[in-house]
Amino acid sequence: MTDDIEAKLPSAMQKTTFTVLGICCGSEAALVHKILNPLEGIENVSVNVLAKTTTVIHDPSEISASQIVNALNKAKLKAGIRELGQVKTRKQSWPNANVIASGVLLLVAMFSYIYQPLIWVSLASIAIGIPGILRRGIAALGRCMLDINVLMVIAVFGAVGLGDYLEGASVVFLFAFAQWLEAKSSDKAQASLESLMNLAPRTAVIAETGETLDVKDIRINTLVSVKAGERVPVDGVVVTGGSTIDESSLTGEFMPVDKEVGSKVWAGSVVLTGFINVATKALEEDSAVARMVKLVEDAQSQRSNIEAFIEKFAKYYTPGVVLIAAGIAVVPWVLSFQDVHHWIYLSLVLLVVACPCALVISTPVAKVCGLSAAAKMGLIIKGGNHLEALAKIKAIAFDKTGTLTEGAFEVVDMQLVEQKIDINHMFYWISSLENLSSHPIAKALVEYSRSHGIQPSREVKEFRIIPGEGISGYVDDCLIQIGNAQLAFRNGWLSENEFYINEAGITVGYVGMDNHFIGYFRLGDQVRGEAAQAVHELQKQGIEVTILTGDSKAAAELIQKQIGENIKVEASLAPEDKMKKIAELKEKWGLTAMVGDGINDAPALAASDVGIAMGVAGSAVATETADVALMSNDLRKIPEAVKLAKAALRKNYQNVALSLAVKLLFFGLAFGGMPSLWAAVVADMGTCLVVIFNSMLLLQKDKKGGSSTFDKASEQLYIRVEPGLDSGCNRTLQGNLEGLHEPLLPPKEKEEKEERPRSCCKGCCGGAKGKEADFK
Template identity: 70%
Template sequence: MADKVEPRLPSVMQKTTFSVSGLCCASEAALVHKLLEPLQGIENVSINTVAKTVIVLHDPTQVPASHIVDALNKAKLNANIRELGKVKERKKPWPSLNIIACGMLLIIAMFSYIYQPLIWVALASIAVGIPGMLRRSIAAIRRFVLDINVLMVIATFGAIGLRDYLEGASIVFLFTFAEWLEEMSTDKARTTLESLINSAPRTAVIAETGEVVPVENIRIDTIVSVKAGEQVPVDGVIVSGESSIDESSLTGEFMPVDKQKGSNVWAGTVVLTGFINVAAKAIKDDSAVARMVKVVEDAQNQRSNIEEFIEKFAKYYTPGVLLIAGVIAIVPLALRLHEIHRWLYLSLILVVVACPCALVISTPVAKVCGLSAAAKMGLIIKGGSHLEALAKVKAMAFDKTGTLTEGAFQVVELQNVYPQEDIYHLLYWISSLENLSSHPMAKALVEYARLQGIEPSKEVKDFKIVPGEGISGNVDGRVIEIGNAKLASAKRWLTNSQFDIKEEGITVGYVGMDNRFIGYFCLGDQIREEAADAVNELQKQGIHVTVLTGDSKAAARIIQQQIGENIEVKASLSPEGKMKKIAELRERWGLTAMVGDGINDAPALATSDVGIAMGVAGSAVATETADVALMSNDLRKIPEAVKLARSSLGKVYQNVALSLIVKIIFFALAFGGVASLWAAVVADMGTSLAVIFNSMLLLRPNAKTIKTASETSSQKTSCIGAASSSSAMKDEVRLDLDVLREPLLPKKERAENEGSSSCRKGCCGGTTSEATS
């Protein structure tokens, strides 16, 4: 009988990041793919030549990370395992001794024009500077890869063969020195992201003992203390104390935020005043900063469409130019033409020009700088393709609730219409059902119920969400339904004129019990102060702005009045309706972005070309859902993100154009007989440096800011439709809340009170002693 074969357990894939300092250009990138992809257990390899990192998705049981390091180092790529988010060791701010010695010997050799024997010093210069290039080129040739090191070694030995020793020494020194400059420049480009990584402190103070411990040792619910001038070490909730906190390291907002007991705080933010005790709610690797760094580093390793095209072009460009160089070198020899030296020299110049480094890094270096600059602003853009798409967006749709509005609902009216159910029972049914909902209004209703001493029922069964209409469930044996006008119309609750409710700029919820209409509530929500300015800026950028909401047309109309009459508003939309409108916008305008909260708007965000989620500092789900995530709720960040994306794409086009123009000019100069080998090296490496420096301009702080709404408008339309200031709206809300905060009275006593005072607001003729006093 055959032995029983044990079923193989499904493997768990692991993502490992490697620092690969020998990764210079697309040729080495091709070499990495060739080395790793054939290995059993490797599923995906992504490479960032600018950051010099390789991220590998692999099965550690089949191919451990150490084996991957060994495979890379056999090709002399100097690889090692790096923790995601860990800061790379800084390069020394001066060249290596080999480069310095090579340069000094080259200077001495230049005096050969005065004293001829010094020309032999040029060979010493080559011998000192070429070992690193030679090792890397041999490793590349063994793998049948033509990288920049191979091209430069060919050019160097070709110059020696032609007895142009000074040219050969110039090639070696200029190449090695330019490589060092390029490494220093790209290292500087990475500092923005590294400053974000360094924003979180490495130690924390245990509140109970005063002991200082590494942040890695902090566990969930551990209470740490933080005083003024210190950084918050963990993501958590304040359990005691008050403070003003600078959250700019995370959100890009430099205005301090006041925090008190119950407020969320994030690792890396700075306590400016006060003293707080914080209960940890996430370990170090799950903090908002850690998630942000992880997403940005992953994004930097994703290739955009332009990047893929250029890499494909470079794949054929180098062999093509080398073929031309070979023909120029061989044909004159075969035909025994005159000036063989000139033809061979021309072929060597073409070998140098064949290097595609400047062209290949033109896109990734701009992408890395753009993504790093975005992270510094509190924006997570999850890849070069999303950065490119954001730059090309022609239409942008906004959700209303919690996006254009504050999402901090206030109860402005609560009314029972069924005699057998008083207002307190109504509030009990509402809060019990809403307690299971994730909608922003649910929290306001539940909190308001608790203010009245009403605790939601825990015996809720058959809870259901009806997309675009509302929610339903069984509470204490009663079927409760809460929804919008669409649900109320379907249930025929609004046929009686006495229940006709005006929805002028407020959110109205209709409540039914056992299929009977028993009451309604009205919630007010304020437009964000900066909404109008952000929308206006987007329109200046040529973007068509649309608001998509599930609220009534009247509520949507109020939004339009407050933000701008020239925006398009689509009301009474279900989630499916929002997805359909996104498709219509794309067909009409082109690339379309959707702005929402990242959770409730997930379907619409997924349908759009660019999904933008707001205020995701504390939400891992929202960070994963969106293509672009704003760590704060500042709508002005959105036009800033578009501007940054367009600048990044502009840098890509500039870099590509510069690289191609320099190549074309040198082709012309080479065939015209006025180019030299050392000039070709300077042009090639100089173009690479120019591309890097041009891209680094994206990292400069932008002094221009969008004016706040308070600077441009002092009047607002209230959320309940009347033209009044925001403070007036709050006063009216407070009056309504005062009515609802009456103590719970017996039915009989309450009926007597209601009989003598039918209205507490003094708006319909009824008066009371309080109303007239």
């Protein structure tokens, strides 16, 4: 049972996570709320039953973390402060001494069937085993709470009062032993998250000195060395050396990736061959691993819809059953029934069966196991509600560029329309302007110009983004505009009758100088190898697939032919148009997911029921945008995520059904004349164990199957913005991202050797006046 935490915290507030080992079920989570909510300075309390943690948003000036710990420990809840990213599990291989002693004495007491006086040993067994249960029960009653400990204390003392000493001792031992088993099982489920947190090593070797330092002391731009067989300790960039690296711990991709100078590497990845020196680009708490762990932990603290319903149901269920049990005990006694002992004993059995532990834990345990299994696959699902929604999606929309396609453009050709201008000048103007853009098209154009010996200018003035159309700026006093067909038509460069470019499968950009059309370029983008398979797998699951793209209809139809003719395609869409299409899909099909890059598709991702961002390892922007984040670019992870979500939802239903079925069965047996206290304890706690083990099956993912080769485009990790229309030159959102992009300027030594054309506007064409005359 968990509670949501507000995403935005007041500046004075602090979020602290506490380990509360005394939590065993949802009723004790309610006890935590009863203790903490009335305290001054506490804004919000969230309890994770399975993880046995409590996250509190509080004002440290009014109540400190240590004071919160003290308040919890007064109720014998075994609380302590936990640092984010650390899982505290019990390492006891055996139950504590009290439980063992209680069991041994119970075994001796069972020989009372042979030698009657041994029945008194049962009282010793109860006396040794019940103190912990009694303390927690008294703490709960002191706050007017009915939890499992209260119910068990009533059952035990009731059995003793009826003279069933052996029965009372059985209840005490079985309950204490079952709690230990449940704790061990919960720890196994939590171990999957602990393994995520232990991905990155705790120390790093400084390259210059060979000194070993704690990773938390490593600053940005520090050089660390990593050799074959070691894990990369920090997020950074390779500055010397080369290696093959296993990134499966983060991305779920089992194909090793080659890294060279300039390549990004992430903490937790394993160096398989070679030796590299890495320059740190993020602190420990900001690394990809840390962000992933934080997302998983935060996700565990968010309730799903099923979880919220079960919690509300249990809130009324337990008191209701307690009242029924009390009625069964009191009414026959008041009416002077003959066998009052039977009715009182029956009421005690109902109290034990009434415990909602298995029912309340049935959904959180499935959620936590599902989220942990997803994380190991390279999928971050940011909450139980998103996991549940993903299982129920009926339609899914894909962005095209960088999602279904590689997003790594190649220039097909570049043509001049104005013959009085040298082609090298157009190379120069294009590369100078595009060098300031963060679009993948820009990278392709700059590299293409360099391959022809042309370097971009460092002095571009008044660079600006033309929303939905392209970019413009002054290069050596020439106004250069580069954009899509919308820009070209608006400037009067083109008309459909006068000029036509075959755009089938091609992205086209138009170039103008001082408002005159001077040429165009065409770029190609390859469909991802696994795209068709991923789409087919989704369709097999009965999900409607649609492509939403800002590119031309011809380019979109080519993608459609390569992936599947039965896929609907919507082309030439601006970001706001994608939002409208998502709304239409939701109205027609129901729950709808959107797959994009998490930056340019932010409006559509937000409008969808489940936003899925792909290839986000190392990208904080994309990770924060979506509900589901794929750490790699393998599209096959998406149908896998849907399958996992459906499996987790099935586990939810199975666990709830099992919990209710066992209770109904024992209610029936009890009223049918076969009540048994010890059997009720075994059934109730046994159901808890079955629920946990059933959910843990989600963690048994086959790891032998590999994924496709890691997408090389994801290694570049540049900021990408989707094309607004057919040319793919929409930079609508880039203005706020310029600070994130390092201009693609070459080393100084290389620049001196490369050719740089003279400015056309400063002489080669006779200056501005000459140029005007030429075009006239």
